[in-house]
Amino acid sequence: MEVLAEINWGIIAPIIVIQMILMIVAFIDWIKVEKTNGPKLLWLFIILLITTFGPILYFIIGRKER
Amino acid sequence: MQWITLFQKETKENWHNKKWVWVPIVFTMITIMDPITNYYLPEIINMAGGLPDGTVFELPTLAPEEVIMMSIEQLSMFGVLIIALMSMGIIAAERNSGVTEIILVKPIRYRNYITAKWTTLLLLVWLSLFVGMFLSWYYTNLLFGDISFLMLLQIIFFYGLWLTFVLTVSVFFNTMFKIPGLVAACTILTVIFMSIINMIFGHKLTWFPNQLSAHIQELVITNTVSKELIGTSIITLSLTIIILFAAIVLFQRKEIF
Numbered sequence: 001m002e003v004l005a006e007i008n009w010g011i012i013a014p015i016i017v018i019q020m021i022l023m024i025v026a027f028i029d030w031i032k033v034e035k036t037n038g039p040k041l042l043w044l045f046i047i048l049l050i051t052t053f054g055p056i057l058y059f060i061i062g063r064k065e066r
Numbered sequence: 067m068q069w070i071t072l073f074q075k076e077t078k079e080n081w082h083n084k085k086w087v088w089v090p091i092v093f094t095m096i097t098i099m100d101p102i103t104n105y106y107l108p109e110i111i112n113m114a115g116g117l118p119d120g121t122v123f124e125l126p127t128l129a130p131e132e133v134i135m136m137s138i139e140q141l142s143m144f145g146v147l148i149i150a151l152m153s154m155g156i157i158a159a160e161r162n163s164g165v166t167e168i169i170l171v172k173p174i175r176y177r178n179y180i181t182a183k184w185t186t187l188l189l190l191v192w193l194s195l196f197v198g199m200f201l202s203w204y205y206t207n208l209l210f211g212d213i214s215f216l217m218l219l220q221i222i223f224f225y226g227l228w229l230t231f232v233l234t235v236s237v238f239f240n241t242m243f244k245i246p247g248l249v250a251a252c253t254i255l256t257v258i259f260m261s262i263i264n265m266i267f268g269h270k271l272t273w274f275p276n277q278l279s280a281h282i283q284e285l286v287i288t289n290t291v292s293k294e295l296i297g298t299s300i301i302t303l304s305l306t307i308i309i310l311f312a313a314i315v316l317f318q319r320k321e322i323f
Contacts, residue, residue, distance in 0.1 A: 011102065011105075011205070011208070011209070012102075014098075014201075015095075015098065015102070018091055018094060018095060019095075021087075021091060022088060022091045022092070025084055025087050025088060025091075026084075026088070029083075029084050052095060055088070056092055059083075059084065059085075059088050059152075060151045060152060063083060
């Protein structure tokens with residue numbers, strides 16, 4: 001626990017916040033979109049369980065244009 | 067007027083598919099990773115068990131100039147990859163789904179259609195580059211040492227030219243092929259091919275577009291804009307305009323339905 005206390009959270013917090021925003025935006029988009037490439041439920045797990053890369057993958061290949 | 071309508075359609079669409087949000091965020095993650103991990107490197111090594119006792123190994127102290135150039139190097143790899151992947155469908159996918167036909171049955175100039183798409187992409191990439199590099203600059207100043215804001219703007223400006231070149235290549239392949247995956251592959255292969263040429267003939271071709279980041283490094287260290295940097299920028303810019311023009315011509319030739 002001492003190690004955790006030593007870390008300057010002012011430096012690390014923005015990264016976590018950014019990751020959260022990315023995940024939330026992907027999640028909102030996932031709710032709105034009717035169909036995805038591949039099973040829709042699978043993409044939910046990818047977005048929520050794989051940090052950073054999950055949402056990016058969803059935006060690049062998961063989204064179906066129109 | 068027609069151009070503005072098309073441009074608005076594009077910006078709205080990028081809002082709809084959230085590109086205005088996720089591309090800047092991804093660029094930021096790419097650029098700030100290096101300053102932060104390098105700052106915490108001693109602690110990370112300790113947590114992983116530390117160096118064996120008695121090792122004589124000093125971790126090099128990094129100058130702020132080196133750190134901010136690390137962000138640029140990361141962008142040259144992952145940033146280019148993201149640009150290629152997120153722009154692979156801007157025209158190709160529309161042609162596949164038939165939207166292009168719907169748009170182009172109206173008397174729309176191909177020139178306007180392509181440049182509206184290109185401008186939107188340009189804005190998106192420059193915005194992302196600015197946000198990403200600004201935060202990298204912030205962390206560099208916080209953790210390593212001072213770099214002036216003016217220097218940051220210069221870095222963004224010159225490096226933006228390289229990214230502009232990459233996105234224009236992507237637009238060009240978009241007009242050439244209908245399969246998005248093929249477009250991305252061709253864009254990435256072009257960049258790889260150019261960097262191989264740069265590796266082999268780089269010492270002779272000092273004005274080759276791939277040399278931009280090397281010249282930017284010089285700029286950051288010496289604080290002067292070199293003749294090579296200006297030359298490379300002009301070459302990169304001219305190539306960008308030529309490729310954009312070629313894309314419009316190619317699109318006109320192909321779109322005789």
